[in-house]
Amino acid sequence: MSASVARRPTILIAGGGTGGHVYPGLAIADALRALADVDVVFAGSHKGLEARVVPERGYAIELFDVAPIKGGGAGRAIRGALVAGVATCRSFGVLRRLAPRAVVSIGGYAAGPMSLAAAAMRVPVAIVEPNSVLGLANRIVAPLARRAYVAWDETVEAVGARKARAFGVPLRSGFAPSVYEDKGTMRVLVLGGSQGAVALNERVPEALARAAKVLPLLEVLHQAGRGRERAVAEAYASAGLERAEVAPFLDDVPKQIGRADVVIARSGASTVAEIAAIGRASVLIPFPYAADDHQAKNARAIERSGGAITVLQTDADAARISAEVVRLFDDAAARRRMADAARRCGKPEAADRIARDLLSLLAIPLGPRTRLPSPKLNGHAPHMEVR
Numbered sequence: 001m002s003a004s005v006a007r008r009p010t011i012l013i014a015g016g017g018t019g020g021h022v023y024p025g026l027a028i029a030d031a032l033r034a035l036a037d038v039d040v041v042f043a044g045s046h047k048g049l050e051a052r053v054v055p056e057r058g059y060a061i062e063l064f065d066v067a068p069i070k071g072g073g074a075g076r077a078i079r080g081a082l083v084a085g086v087a088t089c090r091s092f093g094v095l096r097r098l099a100p101r102a103v104v105s106i107g108g109y110a111a112g113p114m115s116l117a118a119a120a121m122r123v124p125v126a127i128v129e130p131n132s133v134l135g136l137a138n139r140i141v142a143p144l145a146r147r148a149y150v151a152w153d154e155t156v157e158a159v160g161a162r163k164a165r166a167f168g169v170p171l172r173s174g175f176a177p178s179v180y181e182d183k184g185t186m187r188v189l190v191l192g193g194s195q196g197a198v199a200l201n202e203r204v205p206e207a208l209a210r211a212a213k214v215l216p217l218l219e220v221l222h223q224a225g226r227g228r229e230r231a232v233a234e235a236y237a238s239a240g241l242e243r244a245e246v247a248p249f250l251d252d253v254p255k256q257i258g259r260a261d262v263v264i265a266r267s268g269a270s271t272v273a274e275i276a277a278i279g280r281a282s283v284l285i286p287f288p289y290a291a292d293d294h295q296a297k298n299a300r301a302i303e304r305s306g307g308a309i310t311v312l313q314t315d316a317d318a319a320r321i322s323a324e325v326v327r328l329f330d331d332a333a334a335r336r337r338m339a340d341a342a343r344r345c346g347k348p349e350a351a352d353r354i355a356r357d358l359l360s361l362l363a364i365p366l367g368p369r370t371r372l373p374s375p376k377l378n379g380h381a382p383h384m385e386v387r
Contacts, residue, residue, distance in 0.1 A: 001365075009036075012100040014112045014117075015111030015137065016050030019132040020268045024052075024351075025131055026057055027170035031355035036364050041098060045110040062094050064110055085263070091117035101362045102126060105141050112137040115263050119144040126358060130169040130269030131294040132301050134158055147361060151269060152301055152345070166349025167354050169273035174254035175348045179285030180339035182261075182332040186215050188325065189260035190222040191253070196265050200285065200311055201225070201232045204264060207321035215329050219243040221260075223250050254278060261335060262328050264321070267299035267310070273350075275308075279343025281307045281335045283324050285316045304350040307342030320373050 013025045020045075029040040042061040044050035054061045064087040088312075095103075105111040105127045115125050115137070126147035132154050134142060142148060148159035149167055156164040188208060201224055207221045212218040217264045220241065224232040226248045236244035250256055257263060257275060263282040265271050268290075275282050276330035284303070286295035299310040309324055312330045321353060328335055359366065 008039050008096035009250075009362070010039045010041060010098050010100045010115065011102050011104065011358070011362075012041050012043055012098060013104045013106060014114035015106035015108040016042070016054075017108035017110065018268075019049055019053075020270050021106045021108040021111075022048070022053055022199060023049045023172060023270055023272075024128060024170040025104070026054070026059075026103065026353040027172050028106075028354055028358075029057075029059060030172070031170070031351040032359070035352075035366050036359050037367060038359075041283075043094065043110060043114045047109065048110060050110075062383055064090060064113065068131070071227040075290065077098060087113035088117050091191075092121065095121055095123060096203050101299065101360065101364065104128060104137055104147075104358070105145070105217035107135040107138050109137060114254060115141040115144070124362065126361075129155055130273065131155075132269075132297040133292045133294040135291060137213075147358065149350075149357075151273065152298075153352075154297075154301070158256070165354070165357055165359070168350035168358065169269050170351035171270070171273055171277055171348060172351075173236060175257075175274055175277035175346075175350065176254070177343050177346060178258045179343075180261075180281075180336055184217075185261055186217045186329055187259055187261045188218065188220045189256050189263045189265075190220065191250075191263060191265040191271060192223055192225060197225075197285075197287065199287075199316070200264065200266070201235070201352055203318055204321060205232065205235035205239050205241065205244070207318040208320060208325065209236070209241040211325045211329075212241050212243075215327055217323075218329075219225060219288070221250075221256060222246045224248060227251060229351040235311070244252065264325075267295045267302075268300055269294075272302055272308075273346070274300050276302060276342045276346035279339045281328055281338035282342065283321065283328075284308070284310050285313055285321075288313045293322050302345055304344065305341050305345050307338055307345050331337055339378065 016022045032038055042054045044061045102124040105115040118125050119346040125145045127145045128149045129138050130151050132152040142159050148164045151169045190204050208220055224246050229246045229248045233246040257278045263275050263280050268288045284299040286299045302308045303310045
């Protein structure tokens with residue numbers, strides 16, 4: 001390489017598995033590329049969502065074999081640790097070849113090996129933790145990190161105030177605040193993630209059919225997950241609710257949240273952040289087997305602000321879900337208050353703020369047209385859980 005052709009700085013984003021890890025990483029990558037002349041490369045698992053989605057978005061990715069460590073007893077932990085050791089050794093070679101200016105851990109089992117190798121080579125490490133509880137990989141890496149980009153006050157305390165930046169959950173473009181107006185509609189949006197949520201698919205059709213008996217204008221858009229839409233559509237038809245549209249996957253989630261009067265959803269960090277960024281009333285049903293019960297903690301955190309109703313899955317039968325929906329549609333003022341409270345928690349500018357702070361930390365200059373700070377949308381902490 002000639003001295004006159006300088007190599008662009010590279011930032012490596014490590015981790016993945018589910019959309020809750022992958023999409024925040026992609027949001028940060030897009031923001032970095034929009035702000036500065038940098039290359040962004042991902043490192044992830046052959047089996048994770050990132051193996052398909054990251055190349056589709058035009059980014060290079062280094063793929064590793066990783067295995068779960070938690071939740072399967074001593075045998076799984078030992079096997080997972082051995083696989084992680086091999087991945088860590090491979091990570092040293094990737095780091096020497098790419099020479100990144102920093103490694104950003106977005107969580108998931110693929111994040112740990114690369115981040116640990118980076119710390120050993122004195123490459124700056126930053127972690128991104130969307131949930132109110134640190135995941136295993138980020139918990140291990142946090143003491144070695146220069147920055148911790150978090151969404152909740154509880155997580156600030158866990159990583160330490162000096163390195164923490166409570167910027168929120170990084171979201172893709174399109175999630176802008178939208179003041180809720182009661183237009184006399186009764187639209188319910190059901191979000192279960194890109195692969196749907198079995199419990200929501202099984203329970204919500206009957207629940208909303210019950211609600212429709214007292215809410216004749218009720219209409220539903222239900223994201224069921226790929227390959228599951230037919231069964232869910234049949235469940236609505238069997239329950240007698242004709243004004244229900246079922247889709248395997250929604251490409252226009254911001255638009256559909258904005259059109260909704262009430263959202264029923266899981267409470268993965270990205271889902272909660274997306275609802276809050278726009279600002280809508282929601283009934284959140286946490287996935288009960290999420291690591292460290294982080295979905296319930298996410299839901300409770302936004303519920304405390306007045307922005308959501310939390311119904312644990314053990315309590316979320318058709319009667320309870322129906323009752324919550326009817327109660328919200330019987331009280332337009334309550335829907336507005338909840339939407340406003342959710343929006344005050346939203347941080348749709350999180351990806352831009354993370355990218356700017358990281359570039360500043362690394363002394364990488366902004367592009368000539370991005371030197372002015374982004375306009376502040378609304379300064380307040382918090383889709384896709386694959387369950």
